[in-house]
Amino acid sequence: MAFTLYSLLQAVLLIINAVAVLHEERFLRHVGWGSDQGMGGFGEEPEIKTQLTNLIRSIRTVMRGKLKIFCLNIIVCKVLFLCFNEVTSGF
Numbered sequence: 001m002a003f004t005l006y007s008l009l010q011a012v013l014l015i016i017n018a019v020a021v022l023h024e025e026r027f028l029r030h031v032g033w034g035s036d037q038g039m040g041g042f043g044e045e046p047e048i049k050t051q052l053t054n055l056i057r058s059i060r061t062v063m064r065g066k067l068k069i070f071c072l073n074i075i076v077c078k079v080l081f082l083c084f085n086e087v088t089s090g091f
Contacts, residue, residue, distance in 0.1 A: 006084045013076050019056055020063040028056070 022028060033053050046054075063069050 006080060009076065009080060013073065016059060016063070017069065017073070019059045020069055022056060022060065024060075028053075 033049065033056075063072070
């Protein structure tokens with residue numbers, strides 16, 4: 001399988017779906033990435049773990065409703081099908 005724009009867009013969509021459905025109580029706190037972390041002081045660079053936690057929380061906030069995730073999936077699948085004219089077997 002070659003690395004193409006089509007496979008890159010599919011991977012991004014799958015990652016966004018995976019992050020959007022993460023449950024903070026069941027998964028993130030279990031691995032130590034809960035919301036009770038310190039953000040650091042003023043002028044200090046936040047750690048990578050804090051930045052990833054903020055990214056996950058931001059994606060979950062934007063994609064909060066099931067309708068938003070569903071619409072995003074439909075739009076991306078249609079665009080991929082129209083642009084690349086391939087059957088989306090990964091979906």
